[in-house]
Amino acid sequence: MTAASPRRPETIAVTAGRPTAAPGEPLNVPLVLASNFRAGTPDAPVTEYSRDGGTATWHALEAAVGALEGGIAAAFASGMGAATALLDLVPVGARVVMPTDSYSGVRALLFDGAALGRWNVDQVDITDTAATVAAVAGAGSDSSGRPADLLWLESPTNPLIDVADLTALCRAGREAGALVVVDNTFATPLGQQPLALGADLVLHSATKFIGGHSDLLTGIAVAASGDMAARLVRRRQLAGATPGALEAFLALRGLRTLAVRLARAQESAGVLAARLLEHPAVERVRYPGLADDPGHALAAQQMNGFGAMLSFEVSGAAAADAVCRALRVVTNATSLGGVESTIERRAKLAGQEHIPPGLLRFSVGVEHVEDLWDDLSAALAAG
Numbered sequence: 001m002t003a004a005s006p007r008r009p010e011t012i013a014v015t016a017g018r019p020t021a022a023p024g025e026p027l028n029v030p031l032v033l034a035s036n037f038r039a040g041t042p043d044a045p046v047t048e049y050s051r052d053g054g055t056a057t058w059h060a061l062e063a064a065v066g067a068l069e070g071g072i073a074a075a076f077a078s079g080m081g082a083a084t085a086l087l088d089l090v091p092v093g094a095r096v097v098m099p100t101d102s103y104s105g106v107r108a109l110l111f112d113g114a115a116l117g118r119w120n121v122d123q124v125d126i127t128d129t130a131a132t133v134a135a136v137a138g139a140g141s142d143s144s145g146r147p148a149d150l151l152w153l154e155s156p157t158n159p160l161i162d163v164a165d166l167t168a169l170c171r172a173g174r175e176a177g178a179l180v181v182v183d184n185t186f187a188t189p190l191g192q193q194p195l196a197l198g199a200d201l202v203l204h205s206a207t208k209f210i211g212g213h214s215d216l217l218t219g220i221a222v223a224a225s226g227d228m229a230a231r232l233v234r235r236r237q238l239a240g241a242t243p244g245a246l247e248a249f250l251a252l253r254g255l256r257t258l259a260v261r262l263a264r265a266q267e268s269a270g271v272l273a274a275r276l277l278e279h280p281a282v283e284r285v286r287y288p289g290l291a292d293d294p295g296h297a298l299a300a301q302q303m304n305g306f307g308a309m310l311s312f313e314v315s316g317a318a319a320a321d322a323v324c325r326a327l328r329v330v331t332n333a334t335s336l337g338g339v340e341s342t343i344e345r346r347a348k349l350a351g352q353e354h355i356p357p358g359l360l361r362f363s364v365g366v367e368h369v370e371d372l373w374d375d376l377s378a379a380l381a382a383g
């Protein structure tokens with residue numbers, strides 16, 4: 001008998017993180033509502049407090065996401081809680097190279113840390129591989145000549161949908177002795193596996209595509225090594241950004257259907273991006289699935305599919321706001337990755353001055369693509 005081929009990601013998303021396959025066991029790890037557990041003995045220690053070692057509900061989610069990413073996962077209260085734990089891996093005074101475009105909350109966290117003297121930040125356009133490699137090696141704008149301690153990457157980015165050459169940049173990070181973190185929220189664990197491309201650490205806001213229903217906040221950090229995973233769990237234990245029990249349960253429930261949700265949403269994203277490109281009111285479309293998008297070739301290499309996030313630009317802030325107001329099926333809302341399509345004019349947020357004022361970030365959901373197009377084309381005509 002020949003050995004079965006390794007399970008495919010769509011199957012792992014369904015099968016990982018289950019209880020043992022014994023008669024009478026439930027199919028799902030139950031929702032464990034517990035802070036306190038009966039004490040163990042010196043010979044047989046157990047987790048006695050959930051903040052220390054987690055619960056079976058957290059572990060099921062961690063096992064599934066870890067299996068998909070090829071690493072060891074730790075769940076947190078939110079994506080930002082996981083980001084904070086990741087940033088705690090570097091010493092005070094670290095040199096952090098970060099993208100000019102990335103999630104607004106992480107940017108604010110990095111700038112606040114720099115203002116407090118926690119680390120120094122050096123911003124680079126991560127689509128410029130040569131400039132990023134040089135900044136990591138020590139030719140950054142702070143002119144210290146020191147190599148980076150941490151390279152923070154996000155690909156595709158929120159909201160400019162920039163695609164970074166993860167293989168080349170992870171190699172540069174390794175050569176400089178820097179930790180490399182990739183925020184993989186937009187790609188999802190099914191669309192991209194940064195650890196396999198050379199990253200040390202991966203971040204997910206499970207609030208988005210993993211949860212998939214706009215009903216929870218959860219974050220997940222995934223480490224390539226057991227040592228780094230243990231350091232992340234220690235940050236969670238001491239800083240206290242623990243996931244909620246129901247949130248962890250629902251995030252895993254969401255992950256079970258990620259493959260079908262993502263397949264539908266990204267197929268629709270491709271159709272809508274192509275139509276938006278032809279629309280007279282649309283000045284630019286950013287989606288790596290478009291053949292002439294600057295990120296197309298790289299995304300085709302390093303991603304499985306092009307994702308369900310796209311951005312498009314209309315003539316200015318007023319026109320973009322009018323589109324948001326006129327939409328009926330697509331919801332004007334800030335979060336993303338849900339079954340429901342959402343849209344937001346990102347430049348309205350503080351600290352997002354680098355975003356074109358008429359840029360709309362569009363999270364494509366699982367509605368019928370023609371209903372989405374009818375809604376968009378009517379709103380563009382009204383705007």
Ligand SMILES: *Cc1c(COP(=O)(O)O)cnc(C)c1O
Binds near residue numbers: 078081158186206219
């Ligand atoms: C939302 C988001 C985060 C932050 O996650 P929360 O769960 O909101 O704390 C981080 N990165 C990206 C790319 C995001 O979209």
